[in-house]
Amino acid sequence: MKKKIAEDALKDLSTEEKIKEAARKLFTQKGYAQVKTRDIAAEAGINLALLNYYFRSKEKLFELIMMENFKKFMDGISVKVVDEKIPIAEKLQRIVEDYIDFLTKHPDLPLFILNELRSNPSIIAARIDTEVRPIRSHLINQLQEAIKAGTIEPIEPFHFMANLVGLTIFPFIGRPILQRVINVNDEKFHQLMQERKKLIPLWINAILHTKKNLN
Amino acid sequence: MKKKIAEDALKDLSTEEKIKEAARKLFTQKGYAQVKTRDIAAEAGINLALLNYYFRSKEKLFELIMMENFKKFMDGISVKVVDEKIPIAEKLQRIVEDYIDFLTKHPDLPLFILNELRSNPSIIAARIDTEVRPIRSHLINQLQEAIKAGTIEPIEPFHFMANLVGLTIFPFIGRPILQRVINVNDEKFHQLMQERKKLIPLWINAILHTKKNLN
DNA sequence: GTCTATATTCTGATAGAC
DNA sequence: GTCTATCAGAATATAGAC
Structure with missing residues (x-):
């Protein structure tokens, strides 16, 4: 009803x-x-x-919204990730799944954040240090342990993070151009995003097992 | 001197x-x-x-800049890609290499384009149809032939494009947050981007050989 | 708390001297 | 072509009635 x-x-x-x-x-x-x-x-x-x-004032109102948006954006990542001692592959599945759900609900947040970050880098700096770093450390530590154990191939933490975040977030911020170029309607788009929940961890895993034979 | x-x-x-x-x-x-x-x-x-x-007027001036930016952004992709009959793996190397060079020179373009696209989707629509579609078709056709030939695993063209573009562009638009989170200075950042020229094609290749065992 | 009317500042654009 | 001075309209913020 x-x-x-x-x-x-x-x-x-x-x-x-x-x-x-x-x-x-x-x-x-x-x-x-x-x-x-x-x-x-x-x-x-x-x-x-x-x-x-x-x-x-308009400015005070904006600052309020901006802070809440940052918090939301951070919370999108941080839940469930830090404390548990599950293997990294499984952890990736949860992160990606949660974040795609989150982005589906808040598709405008990433571009907002990226724009704010460019025009106002200092505001978020402190927040990153206190809120994101712990998660990063946890994840990167686990990554480096796996490398040391020989479970996965060596990779720069930066590349790992850029890949994980890029594969997850980019379809949402590039959505208008991607949908037009590939000719995908809204329903299909969401279906594809659901697929990516499973695929991205698979792909990341493949990347982590790729020998980097530079030159 | x-x-x-x-x-x-x-x-x-x-x-x-x-x-x-x-x-x-x-x-x-x-x-x-x-x-x-x-x-x-x-x-x-x-x-x-x-x-x-x-x-x-301000508006006329902006339109001029916007059009030039679009053209630049498109030209960043389109060169060298369409005409030649080289295998897709090798083609990817060229695309990624060219585009990373391009983004290094014009790091602000992607966010500009993405913002314009969101606030003004119609303006670019026609351009995409006439300029980007041909490239897309060429690349996607080649992709689908390779899938049919069994050279690579099946993948949705959307995923392929999103991955290629996301892996290449995202580090540049996410640069402020990534650099802060991973603690990377500007010199190291550029070094990493040079690395990605070789790595992204490798990774894409790995993705294209990953069996998608959903559920 | 909510509204209308108004003050104030900002911003794009132009007039007119040189 | 270039500048100073200024206008007209937009946009933010406030005063004051209810």
């Missing part, structure tokens, strides 16, 4: 939350400069003055 | 070219809305009025 929900998802929220949700949506989609305070007010279905009443 | 070049690379250019170069730099780095006409004038070392004198 489908009730009329979608008409305005903001209906049940407090005014403050309505503004925040409207701002989150627009800022994340378009970035700071493209979004006008009037757009946010219109999207939230409230008056322009209320934005300043609740959040003082 | 190093002459004092870098102080102002715009020095020898005509006023019109100075403005265009300044606009290219800023628009490509930050996007349309973030850049103010006054920023461009300052960067070019000229007066604000001259921007309108030469280019009529």
Whole structure:
């Protein structure tokens, strides 16, 4: 029984939350400069003055959204990864699966983050050090142990990370161009992303067993 | 013998070219809305009025830059790929090598393109159809022939493209976060990108020989 | 808390002197 | 062709009534 929900998802929220949700949506989609305070007010279905009443300024509101987006983006990775002592191959499966689910729900986040990072590298620096580094260390340590044990071929941690993240995230940020070039509709796209949950770990595994015969 | 070049690379250019170069730099780095006409004038070392004198409006100037950027981005791929009848593995080496060289010279282009594509999908649609599709067709045809011949394992063209482009481009757009997470300096970064010229084709090859045993 | 009206600042574009 | 000064409109923020 489908009730009329979608008409305005903001209906049940407090005014403050309505503004925040409207701002989150627009800022994340378009970035700071493209979004006008009037757009946010219109999207939230409230008056322009209320934005300043609740959040003082456009800039403060944006900072709030940005911080929450960073947190969301980080949490997308960090769960379930650090503590457990399962083998790296299996761990990859979980990471990729979780992150593809996450990206399906929040497809605009990566580009938002990458743009912010370029124009504002310092803001996130501290967060990376405290939040991402531990995960990285854990994963990279496990990688290097496996290399030392001879289970996998030697690989630079940078390459490993770039491959893992690139294979997982890139289809989402390159989606418009990829879908047009390969001629794939939205349904097929999501089906392919589901496939990638299984395939990426397989591929990473293949990469980790490829002898690097440079020159 | 190093002459004092870098102080102002715009020095020898005509006023019109100075403005265009300044606009290219800023628009490509930050996007349309973030850049103010006054920023461009300052960067070019000229007066604000001259921007309108030469280019009529900010929008016209941006469109000019955008088109040139698209062309550059496309040309980065299209050369050398279509006509020749060399095997796909070898072709991949050339594509990846050329494109990494290209991205090293123009590291801001991918994010610029991806942002434009999201906010303005229609503009590029036609260009993709006329310019990228032929290359795609050629490469994908070759891929599917190899699959039919049993030379490589079956793979969705979408996955193949997403992997190829993702592995090549992503390190450049994710550079700020990757470098911080893995703790890699600029020199090392470029060294790693040189390595990837050889490694990515190797990895793609490994992927193309991985049996997809789903479920 | 919410609104309308208005003040203030920013930004793109032009007029007119040189 | 180049500059200074300025305008017109857009965009953010606030005052003040309800």
